[in-house]
Amino acid sequence: MAVAHRPSVLVSLALISSVLGLGAALFAYTAGWFSPRRLTPGKVVAAFSPPNDTAVLGHRRNHAKGICFTGVFEANGAGSELSKAAVFVRGQYPVLGRFNLATPNPNAPDATVRVRGLGIQISTPDGQEWRSAMIDPPVFTVSTPQAFYGLLLASGSNDPNAMKAFTAAHPEFAKFADWAKNAPWTGSYAEERFNSLDSFVFVDGSGAERAVRWSLLPAAQPAAVSPDELAERGPNFLEQEIAQRVASEPQRWTMVVTVANPGDPTADPTEAWPPDRRTLEVGTLVAQHVQAERDGPCRDINFDPTVLPSGIRTSDDPFPAARSSAYAKSYDLRTAEAEDYPRAETGAKP
Amino acid sequence: VTSRHIRFTVWQRVLHWLMAACILAMLFIGVGMVSTIKPIYLTLVSIHKPLGIAILVLALIRLALRLRYGAPPLPANLPEPMKLAAEGSHYALYALMIAMPLLGWGMLSAAEYPVVLFRGWHLPAILPQSDSLHTRLWNAHFYLAFAFFALILLHVAAALFHALVRRDGVFEAMAPVSIGGEVAPAE
Numbered sequence: 001m002a003v004a005h006r007p008s009v010l011v012s013l014a015l016i017s018s019v020l021g022l023g024a025a026l027f028a029y030t031a032g033w034f035s036p037r038r039l040t041p042g043k044v045v046a047a048f049s050p051p052n053d054t055a056v057l058g059h060r061r062n063h064a065k066g067i068c069f070t071g072v073f074e075a076n077g078a079g080s081e082l083s084k085a086a087v088f089v090r091g092q093y094p095v096l097g098r099f100n101l102a103t104p105n106p107n108a109p110d111a112t113v114r115v116r117g118l119g120i121q122i123s124t125p126d127g128q129e130w131r132s133a134m135i136d137p138p139v140f141t142v143s144t145p146q147a148f149y150g151l152l153l154a155s156g157s158n159d160p161n162a163m164k165a166f167t168a169a170h171p172e173f174a175k176f177a178d179w180a181k182n183a184p185w186t187g188s189y190a191e192e193r194f195n196s197l198d199s200f201v202f203v204d205g206s207g208a209e210r211a212v213r214w215s216l217l218p219a220a221q222p223a224a225v226s227p228d229e230l231a232e233r234g235p236n237f238l239e240q241e242i243a244q245r246v247a248s249e250p251q252r253w254t255m256v257v258t259v260a261n262p263g264d265p266t267a268d269p270t271e272a273w274p275p276d277r278r279t280l281e282v283g284t285l286v287a288q289h290v291q292a293e294r295d296g297p298c299r300d301i302n303f304d305p306t307v308l309p310s311g312i313r314t315s316d317d318p319f320p321a322a323r324s325s326a327y328a329k330s331y332d333l334r335t336a337e338a339e340d341y342p343r344a345e346t347g348a349k350p
Numbered sequence: 351v352t353s354r355h356i357r358f359t360v361w362q363r364v365l366h367w368l369m370a371a372c373i374l375a376m377l378f379i380g381v382g383m384v385s386t387i388k389p390i391y392l393t394l395v396s397i398h399k400p401l402g403i404a405i406l407v408l409a410l411i412r413l414a415l416r417l418r419y420g421a422p423p424l425p426a427n428l429p430e431p432m433k434l435a436a437e438g439s440h441y442a443l444y445a446l447m448i449a450m451p452l453l454g455w456g457m458l459s460a461a462e463y464p465v466v467l468f469r470g471w472h473l474p475a476i477l478p479q480s481d482s483l484h485t486r487l488w489n490a491h492f493y494l495a496f497a498f499f500a501l502i503l504l505h506v507a508a509a510l511f512h513a514l515v516r517r518d519g520v521f522e523a524m525a526p527v528s529i530g531g532e533v534a535p536a537e
Contacts, residue, residue: 008514012510012511012514013515015514016507016510019507019510020503024503027378030385031385032381032382032385038385038386039387040386040387041384041385041387044387126470127464127472128464128470128472145387300461300462300479300481301462302462302463306392310470311470314389316389318388318389321387321388321389321390321391321392322387324391325386325391331461332484332485335461335481335482335485338481338485
């Protein structure tokens with residue numbers, strides 16, 4: 001019997017081995033182990049900070065410098081026409097937020113960082129959340145996540161021609177560069193307009209869908225402050241200023257939703273929509289209390305822009321998915337490094 | 351011995367093959383989603399969470415069925431190390447089927463992520479927010495996923511070994527359809 005079966009046993013063992021090999025290979029392929037060029041969240045996050053930079057440990061890998069706030073979103077009810085999300089039903093909903101600077105360095109002096117950001121999380125009684133991370137330029141830097149990775153590599157490169165080559169290959173960058181060069185700076189987070197830039201889709205009660213972008217327009221009158229002036233006020237002036245300003249009086253921003261016309265570019269955040277597009281004021285963000293990040297409630301919140309309530313969904317804009325993926329990676333890294341950014345109450349050095 | 355006694359009950363077999371598909375999909379979705387920043391990332395994540403909870407529910411039902419109906423005995427002539435490996439790996443598979451979804455759910459809870467099953471339908475947090483907990487659960491979820499996949503490969507290898515080489519009826523006990531007529535007598 002053994003003699004008669006030996007070939008078939010060999011064939012069987014070969015078959016078993018190939019099933020295992022194929023299974024393992026498919027798994028490895030899916031994990032990207034055969035695709036060294038695949039753009040992973042790890043690569044994007046690593047491109048933000050120089051290797052072995054201990055200053056970043058425990059902090060967000062971008063927008064690393066920031067300060068927490070709490071407050072409310074006062075919905076005026078108008079947004080319900082566009083979205084069935086509970087957050088647009090007239091009422092007040094708790095907000096957890098974070099003012100921040102778009103830098104991988106948590107200790108960067110304020111005057112060295114051009115882009116400012118605002119992350120918010122609005123919670124509604126139905127248990128849903130809307131998280132959004134906005135910045136103050138009117139357009140994004142580049143059209144695709146791949147190009148954004150290229151921008152990170154070029155701006156971190158030692159090659160003096162790297163940025164020149166990058167901007168030549170990505171002419172859309174000129175719109176952002178023009179803003180960065182010419183738009184006035186302000187001396188307060190409270191005077192900034194923050195924009196979603198990415199488009200999303202609002203779904204109304206009847207199921208109708210509209211592509212939208214949103215912005216937070218400051219109630220405070222912006223006053224131009226040059227970077228030199230800002231530098232003179234100190235490296236951490238913005239956090240001190242917003243803490244004092246909110247302590248003396250809650251600060252407000254009007255949330256304005258802009259609705260795209262059919263055919264408007266929704267997949268490219270470097271393409272502003274024409275100024276005549278319909279806008280709708282849907283409510284007011286009120287910052288009521290400011291807390292230092294180290295022990296603050298925003299510290300361990302990932303302002304992932306794809307955490308959306310029913311009634312808002314992502315559009316064909318590729319950035320929110322890329323941001324979600326990279327933010328999660330950043331979150332996993334920094335929460336694992338919490339000892340390097342100790343909480344004050346756990347016996348940290350001042 | 352009739353075929354009814356040497357095979358798992360029909361619901362055990364249905365659950366086994368349904369869960370095999372779910373768990374394999376889950377593991378591939380898992381390693382795929384953490385390695386891409388493309389829009390498919392969001393699709394994969396939105397499948398990963400409800401599918402994980404579905405696997406948890408199915409695994410608990412399956413555990414109850416296993417406790418109620420047991421399993422057909424292994425062939426008497428199966429070498430002792432193989433018997434031990436079979437029993438040990440089955441304990442490990444059950445443990446992973448139940449632990450992996452709980453680790454994932456706990457990890458999301460500790461990170462204050464909403465655990466959204468379907469649009470607007472979410473589960474409560476099962477743990478308080480904690481960066482150290484999140485890190486430990488994340489590591490466990492990540493590394494156990496690879497251990498799970500390796501164990502499944504071993505399980506498949508053993509099943510095929512029983513089916514093709516030993517032909518001892520062990521594979522047929524869980525086969526989706528009765529192929530008992532082709533089983534060679536164990537020697």
